[in-house]
Amino acid sequence: xxxxxxxxxxxxxxxxxxxxxxxxxxxxxxxxxxxxxxxxxxxxxxxxxxxxxxxxxxxxxxxxxxxxxxxxxxxxxxxxxxxxxxxxxxxxxxxxxxxxxxxxxxxxxxxxxxxxxxxxxxxxxxxxxxxxxxxxxxxxxxxxxxxxxxxxxxxxxxxxxxxxxxxxxxxxxxxxxxxxxxxxx
Amino acid sequence: xxxxxxxxxxxxxxxxxxxxxxxxxxxxxxxxxxxxxxxxxxxxxxxxxxxxxxxxxxxxxxxxxxxxxxxxxxxxxxxxxxxxxxxxxxxxxxxxxxxxxxxxxxxxxxxxxxxxxxxxxxxxxxxxxxxxxxxxxxxxxxxxxxxxxxxxxxxxxxxxxxxxxxxxxxxxxxxxxxxxxxxxxxxxxxxxxxxxxxxxxxxxxxxxxxxxxxxxxxxxxxxxxxxxxxxxxxxxxxxx
Numbered sequence: 388x389x390x391x392x393x394x395x396x397x398x399x400x401x402x403x404x405x406x407x408x409x410x411x412x413x414x415x416x417x418x419x420x421x422x423x424x425x426x427x428x429x430x431x432x433x434x435x436x437x438x439x440x441x442x443x444x445x446x447x448x449x450x451x452x453x454x455x456x457x458x459x460x461x462x463x464x465x466x467x468x469x470x471x472x473x474x475x476x477x478x479x480x481x482x483x484x485x486x487x488x489x490x491x492x493x494x495x496x497x498x499x500x501x502x503x504x505x506x507x508x509x510x511x512x513x514x515x516x517x518x519x520x521x522x523x524x525x526x527x528x529x530x531x532x533x534x535x536x537x538x539x540x541x542x543x544x545x546x547x548x549x550x551x552x553x554x555x556x557x558x559x560x561x562x563x564x565x566x567x568x569x570x571x572x
Numbered sequence: 573x574x575x576x577x578x579x580x581x582x583x584x585x586x587x588x589x590x591x592x593x594x595x596x597x598x599x600x601x602x603x604x605x606x607x608x609x610x611x612x613x614x615x616x617x618x619x620x621x622x623x624x625x626x627x628x629x630x631x632x633x634x635x636x637x638x639x640x641x642x643x644x645x646x647x648x649x650x651x652x653x654x655x656x657x658x659x660x661x662x663x664x665x666x667x668x669x670x671x672x673x674x675x676x677x678x679x680x681x682x683x684x685x686x687x688x689x690x691x692x693x694x695x696x697x698x699x700x701x702x703x704x705x706x707x708x709x710x711x712x713x714x715x716x717x718x719x720x721x722x723x724x725x726x727x728x729x730x731x732x733x734x735x736x737x738x739x740x741x742x743x744x745x746x747x748x749x750x751x752x753x754x755x756x757x758x759x760x761x762x763x764x765x766x767x768x769x770x771x772x773x774x775x776x777x778x779x780x781x782x783x784x785x786x787x788x789x790x791x792x793x794x795x796x797x798x799x800x801x802x803x804x805x806x807x808x809x810x811x812x
Binding site for chain 1: 581582583585586587589590591595596597598599600602603606675678681682683684685686
């Protein structure tokens, strides 16, 4: 891969693709392929066609590249496309119903965190994720993957899932509670 | 190693499709059109919602149905029965649709949906109220409906003039004469046009207001032939 691209940010590369430099899209795919594959493998129950789904995500990203606003983060944008694609795949698998509108987006939820407690808890949660994540509902599984495996912030997750920040927080909290419950059992 | 090969396959497959022209980006105009269409859709839904609400406000004001609420439980029940619930539910569905469409934009999804819907409801109610009170739109449409000149909604406009439905003990009419213990009232025609009959209205309680010939009144009472024993009478502001 061309070394001149490796020092550029995702947003700069996306801008180059928008200006017609098609080959630059290869570098973006290289950067996100592992992440999106990992996201998909954790999120979907049927992992047989993950490569095809990730390919679909990149095709959609390329087709919609002119719709990307370079003043925003490319990461949130492509994860949004990935989220929509994985959710559609989950609906086709008909494993668990995914609501088009979830009730936790209706009301406001406060976000409060004690930083010292959070760091300790994060280490604990990361250990539990692999053994318990399959038991979670898709909407809770997803926030755990995005936050603890993909290391995305609540703000980025808000843009990816298109839900209020408070909703992200409450989903993470409920996901952690569910995970702890399953691990204890 | 095999993971790397698989990765290369995925990247290479997509790049190959790009090189062959099998996939190509949508143009910037495509996205601009999508935004414009989304905005137009949102404005269209909002406009219909505002007009619908202003019609509901106009119909309640012109028919003066709210006066029924002052007649106690029976009046409240009748008010609830004749309220245009279908139109209100349609309006609320439009507001929900509006809220859903706004989620395509950052300000639409970054706040809890209940706040978005509340803001929309307040905005629509205020705009609808202004259209009802400050413009003659509905008044002019009502005049056209009276002569069957509206291409649609003739019936909805003409229904505004109808008196309360029979069988509930409520009547609407105009005082044509006043004697010591009774009014002569010309009752409104159920079609909403003209009067139907003259009745003698005997009042058993004080009306709580000064009434004169020409006043329009709601009467709550029992009708027997050409007379009504009224338990309550209230002035009505339905003037059209």
